[in-house]
Amino acid sequence: MAPPPSPQMLGSKERSLFTQVVKNYENKQYKKGLKAADQILRRSPNHGDTIAMKALIINCQGNAEEAFALAKVALKLSMKSHVCWHVYGLLYRSAKDFEEAIKAYKSALRLEPESQQIQKDLALLQIQTRDYQGYVQSRRAILQQRTSWRQNWTALAIAQHLAGDLTNAERTLSTFEETLKGVPPKTDIEHAEAVLYKNVIIAEMGETERALEHLDAAAKNNPDRTSVMELRANHLLTLGRKEEAAKVYRMLLARNPEYRDYFEGLQSALGIEKSDVKALKNLYGDYAKQNPRGDAARRIPLDFLEGGDFREAADQYLRHMLHKGIPSTFANIKALYPDTSKRDAILELVEGYAAGEAPPVANGSAEKQPNSDKDLFKISARYFLAQHYNYHLSRDLNKAMKYIDEAIESVPESVDYHMAKARILKHYGDPKKAAEMMEEARELDLRDRYINTKAAKYHLRNNDNEAAIQIMSKFTRNEAHGGPLGDLHDMQCVWYITEDGESYLRQGKLGLALKRFVSISSIFEIWQEDQFDFHSFSLRKGPIRAYVEMVRWEDHLREHPFFSRAAISAAKIYVKLYDQPHLAHGSLINGMNGDHMDSAERKKAEKKARKEKEKQEKAEAEKKDKKAALDLNGEPKKEDKDPKGELLLQTSEPLLEAMKFITLLLEFSGRNIQAQQVGFEVFIRRKKFLLALRTLIASHALSPTDPITHEQMFRFQQSLSKLSEPLSPKAMQVINAEFNTLLPASTDLTKHNDEFLQRNHNSASHVQGYLKVRQLIDPSSKEKNQQDIIRTLALDGSSLEDAVRGLDMLEEWKAESRYKDDYLVAAHERWPEASAFKQKVD
Amino acid sequence: MDIRVLKPADIPHVQSTNITNLPENYFMKYYLYHALSWPQLSYVAVDVSRPKKTPYDPPKIVGYVLAKMEEEPVNGIQHGHITSLSVMRTHRRLGLAEKLMRQSQRAMVEMFGAQYVSLHVRMSNIAALRLYRDTLGFEVEKVESKYYADGEDAYSMKMNLNPLREQLEADEDYADEGEEVGDVGKKEKKKEDGEQGKTKRKVKLGRGLGVGELVERNESSKA
């Protein structure tokens, strides 16, 4: 920034010193800058602008508090100085308080309406905070200061576009175009982009006819040929000019025959109905012939062909892939499995191959050679079958194991086969063996990071966080601050941080778990902040459509499952902390969470743990490297004062902390039923009944028979009927009216629950939901519930996860051990390999 | 598996794919820098048949090529560079990497008049070497010793894009789009002379724009 100094109070020497300070600041020569500033202040101790500059520099050195204090002093001295206000705004900006920053910039601008710099800083924050109207104003002001720059026109058009004012956005772009003398050459990329941007805007207005005319007139020579063709094909199709559309889609397919959108476009342009299998078959057949190395034209017909046609096509496709020994064949096929007849046909074909019905291959009989094509074909078929039987829609783990063992016997060095075997073991419910097997796979190809990643993930699933990070460290930059884990955070390795957190959560180490989930949230904050520089960068660089797409994507960044997955877990931990406050210290008790101790025992254990912890911390402090690590900006990295998340756990307001996640979840992932359900848990505890009810209504709309929603509905009813303080009559009225649509007041609860069971008696998770409710409305049914839950183990569709959840329910009910023992025996019988049900030997 | 151009919304999964497959990793902003500077050059392979777990599941990326143009080409000779390429192990040998590369290369020529494309590859990476040299036609330019953080040497490889340009021009004549394409390659010179009386910004764009500093730091830390 270079605000012109307001040097009225300074002598000429000081004036030039002040210029020096500004320069030093811009060049990041902070020490020099401070020195010069102090020199001025010795003469003129009340010079507000200098004090403000000093504040700015101190802020850059990482001392925000002192900087703010100084800036306030400066402002008091010079309320009328735009420099002081500008600096004030910059400080708020760096503290990410955009609202205050905008106010300060506006004050500065009132004092110095001509300042380009302040105007720009303001504009950037306005777009960052999506104050579109404000942004339009600022861009207009900036444009007026310099109308010869195309950038400024484009920027105004973007502002108008984003603000929803398409007509003026187009007009702005056109106004600039009219000033051009002649058509810019094809090589003017900025122009080429602006033309396509304008075309997109016209199309967004729904004026397809005009969009097409514009495209044909203005984009003939546009170098972005893919975009031009895609737009053209789209416009033509929208206008029903099918013959021409088909021609363009064919051109697109000639360039890229691996994009389903193009095929679909061509299909509708040719007017081929989805039911016209013959025409489709011919269409794709032609493309398959044209592209010997292509996949789409061969694979897509498997989606629409049926019966004998399907079998024939599948046979050809599978033979081709398996002969080449392509390991990803199954990954490419399994989407067909929801159709059982296709699944059966595939199985029959591949079982045939594995049994040796492969036709002799062209280059003759290499019977005895172990690496002959024919052998490869057979082995690939077995590998395919192993994956088939491991897949959840066609699972038979014993068969899967048999096939994979055969494949491994033939090719003992295959990473892929070992990897598949590890997955089978995982599905058996034995994470330890699975991790060991994935280790074997990893050791077969130490240079491949993919298999390294898998091995680390399996260690995490086995709750062995140490081994996992150790494996990861073979590919991380270990000199990074915080070692391998620090590098994974720097590189925003979301999957690892999330899995690490989930692993700690399973182990009851809530502090570390929470720490990881909060890290995910911080990464999303960085991702949101990342767009800031592009508001100016993209204008200079020119590709505007991509920029607008980025802005729109950032608007709903947090709907990404990477975020919701971590946020849901974080909120659940806070709920847990609210219900069992002792857990805040529980993670200190050597991995146990203290659930089963009485309070004297717990205190003793906590004391012991505290001592141990102090000892450990002292040791760590001594061990610690004296040198301060540098972050990516070469500045000293802030020490993490809470590496284990213990401070996070000690919050006195867990539910308010949870709200930080709930608010974002409900705003961005409202159609995710888990988000609604965890929202309910928080609201009901905060006694926000109306909000809790809203989540219930939303979950119910998403899935009327969801067992968790079913249970929550009853809990809601119970909470309302047992209020310690009555709600206001008005609130009560609203709630009753809305709740009535879910569970009318007249409902016989027991009967309603029984009916829920009747409708869903074949599903373990629904039976569990039923039992939970029965326990809730009739605590005397506990004995029966403990018995009945065992029956869920016998249900056909019961999964390993269901069974584990049942075990958790017995824990929750504090069931007598004989019930648990019976349950474990039955579960073990059904899932003999699963470690969760192996009786622990004390 | 679809092959299509990379969009900003794909980036989290592209980043995941990268850190799953390769030791050279970048933060989000570096991907954005590519996607917002040369949006035509980076491509992704998408598993379109994957069942969704939530209504918000973004497309599942199983491979990508992240590509750029050289910011400050020596002698103004435009050329592209492959920053990163990888395919998930579960989807390898389907031809995805080859297709991603070919799409990117064509865009380099059409959009930016690239004369050649360059890249670095670990000398021990046999799969990638076969792909570049045998399938695509790259040539080894030189060995860069200790190019990678762990001390491994790199082949610096190059592929001449002029044959591709000629082929595209021939196709275009055939398609009868009736346009001049011959001047694509001359673009940069013109630019520097400034056209239409407007002084064009120099191509010096990475720098001084906030993104730039980060980019360079990142590239050096990766290399």
Ligand SMILES: CC(C)(COP(=O)(O)OP(=O)(O)OC[C@H]1O[C@@H](n2cnc3c(N)ncnc32)[C@H](O)[C@@H]1OP(=O)(O)O)[C@@H](O)C(=O)NCCC(=O)NCCS
């Ligand atoms: C290198 C990599 C990108 C190749 O991806 P891919 O999608 O499997 O490659 P393709 O299917 O397009 O292969 C095209 C051609 O490359 C060659 N090739 C690819 N993988 C090969 C391998 N493992 N061994 C030998 N040749 C191989 C083959 O000639 C192949 O043609 P073919 O299948 O008709 O024989 C992939 O292995 C990968 O992601 N590896 C890890 C990351 C990496 O190394 N990236 C490159 C960094 S510079």
